Amino acid sequence: MASEKISSIELGRLIAIFVVVAMHCQMFLTYFLYQDTPWVGFIFNQSTRFAVPLFFLISGYLIQPKLITAPIETVKRYCAPLLRVFVVWSVICLLMPFNLHKVMTEGYLAEREGYWGFLAQSPLNSLLEGGLVHLWFIPALMLAALITALFVKADKLNWLIPVALVMYIYGVLAGSYQNITELWTPFFTRNGPFFSTLMFALGFVIRQKEIRVTATQALVMALLGMVIHFSEAYFLTQYKQAFNANDFLLGTALWGMGLFLFLLAKPNLGNTPWVLNLSKLVLPIYVAHLPMIIVMMNVSGFLGLTGATKDAAVFSGAVILTLLLVKGLERTPLSKWLFR
Template identity: 55%
Template sequence: MNLPRKIASLELARVIALLAIVFIHVKPFMDYALISDEPWLNFISNQLARFAVPIFFIISGYLIQPKLIKSPWETAKSYSVPLIKIWVVWSIVSLAMPFNLGVVIEHGYLAERQGYWDFLLSTPLNSFLEGGLVHLWFIPSLVIAVYLIAALIATRAMTMLVPVAIVLYLYGVLAGSYQVVTELNPPFFTRNGPFFSLLMVVIGFEIKRHSYQVSSKHAILLALGGMVLHFVEAAVLHEYGQTFHNNDFLIGTALWGTGIFFWLLNNPTMGDKPWVHHLAQWVLPIYAIHLILMIVMFNVAGILEWQGLAKDCLAFFGSLTLSYLFARALAKTPLSFSVQRS
C-alpha cells in the first residue's frame, strides 16, 4: 500500500481523538440527565470516547517504525527528548498553578497548593510516571514504549516484541480495571508506564513493518467487535464495583483501536483538507495545555454560577479555544511546542 507521508485520515483521526479526550476530561452529564439516579449518559459517552488514546499510540508506532528499525537508539532519543521537555515544562506549570481560586482567596496560595503537592507525594512513583497533572501520563508512557522497542531491536530480540507487549497489556488490565475481581496489587496505576502503551505502539509498529492490510469490511467488524467487548467488560465490571466510566483500557480496547486504524489506512485521503492538516499540527500542544485551562474554565463557571450543560460547554469549548490560541502565542517563544514528528 503506497501511502503519502502525511496520511490525511490519520491527521483527521488525531484531531477527532483530541476532541474525544477533552470530552472525557470535561466529565459531562454527571449531575443531570440521570437514569435511575446514575449518570448513564456520562457512562456511555465517556466509554465511547475511549478509542482515542489507543489511536494516538498506534499512529505513533506506525509513523516511527522505519526510523526506529534503522537506528533504534538514535531515533528513540531524538523522538523522546522534545516530548520529555514538554512533559517537564508543563508538569512544572501544573504544579505551580492553583486549581481552586476560591481557596487561594480565602486561605492563600500555599494552602491551596500544599494539599495537591501532598497528594502527589503520597504516591511518588505513580506521580512521577504522570507528571504535574494527570493527563501528562501519556508522554512518559509513549517514551517508555519507544525505548523498550528500541532495546529489543538493538539486542536482536524482536521476536519477543509482541509476546512481551501482550503480557504487559494483560497484566495492566487484570491489575487495573479487573482489580475488583483479581485483587492484584500493582506498584502503580497500570494506565501509566508501559502496560498499555507498549502493545498499542507495537501494533502500529508491526502493521507498518509487515505492511499488514485488512479490508475495510473486516476492519469495521474488528472495530465493532472490540467496542462491543469493551462495553460488555465495562458492564460486567460495573456490577463488581468498577464504575462504568473508570475504564481506560480493557481487553476489547486494543481490538477496537486496531480495527479503527486499519480502516483509516484504507481511507488515506479522508480528511485531506487544509484545516485538518493545520489543526493536526496543534494536537500535542492543545493536549498538553487543555486540562490546565479547563480547570480555569471550571473556576469561571463557579464564579458565574453556571451548572449542568452551560458549565460543560464552557469547559469543553473554552479550554479547546484557549489552548489553541495559547499554543499559537507560545509558538515564537522558548516554550514553543516544536516537535519533529516522524
C-alpha cells in the first residue's frame, strides 16, 4: 500500500483537476437567470469547492510515512520543486498579457502595468498568490507540509489537528464571514496556511491512524458537509457576501473529508491505465490551465461568442490546449522547471 498507487485516489485527483478547470471557466453566469441572478452558475461554482480540499487531503495522506520518518528532510525535498514551479509560473503569468485586444490597441506595457499595479496594492497577499490567482495553492500546500513537519519534529502531533482547526475557523470567520465578524486579517485567508493546514493534517492523520469508514458512511458525511456549505453560502448572501465567492466554509472540511474517505473505501475505482497515466499530469494541468483559459477567453471574444457557446468553447479549448502544452513539454528539459 505504501509504494503502490491507490487507483481511486488517482481518479479523485483527476476528477478534481477538471472540476477546477470548469470552475475557473466561469460557466453559466450569463444565462439560466432567475430574477436577474445566475443561480445555476452560482450553484455550479460552489459545487466545485470540494476539489482543492481534496488535493490537500490527498497530499497529506500520501506524504505521511516519509514525514514521520524524516520530517525536515522530507519537507525540504517536497517543497523545493514546488517552490521552483511556483516561481517559474509566477514569472510566466506576470509577463503573459491577459487582454490581447488591449495589447494590440494600446501596447504590451499598457496592458501589463495595470495588472502589476493591482498586485502591488497588496504585496503580502500577492506574494502568497503568485503571478496569477490559481497559484495560491502551491504556497498553501508548502506551508501546510512545513507546519505538519514541525509538529512531527517537536513530537507534538496531538496538537496538530486542534491548532489546524483553530486556524481553519479563523480563516472562515475572517474570510467569508468577515462582513459579520469584522475580524482583521493580514491577507486573504484562502491564501497561506489557514485552510490548507487542516485539510493536509486530516489526510496525514487518516493514514497515521488508519481511519476507515464504509462507503455509505463516507457519502453521508460528504453530503452533510455539502449541505452545510451551501446553507452557509446562502445565509451569507444576507450580509453582502456573493454566493459564488466562498472558497472554504465551515462545512467544506467535512465535505472534502467525506469524499476522501469514500475514495479510500473504494480503492479499486478508476483502476485503468488511462486514469493512472493521466493522473500524473495533475500538477502540470493545474499550473497551466488558467493561462490557457485566458487564451480561450480572448479567442471567444474575437469570435464574438456568447452564452453556452462561449462556455463550451472556452472549457473544451482550455482542456485541449492545456493537455497539448503539458504533453508537448513533458519530455523536454523544460518539464523539470515547469512541472516539477
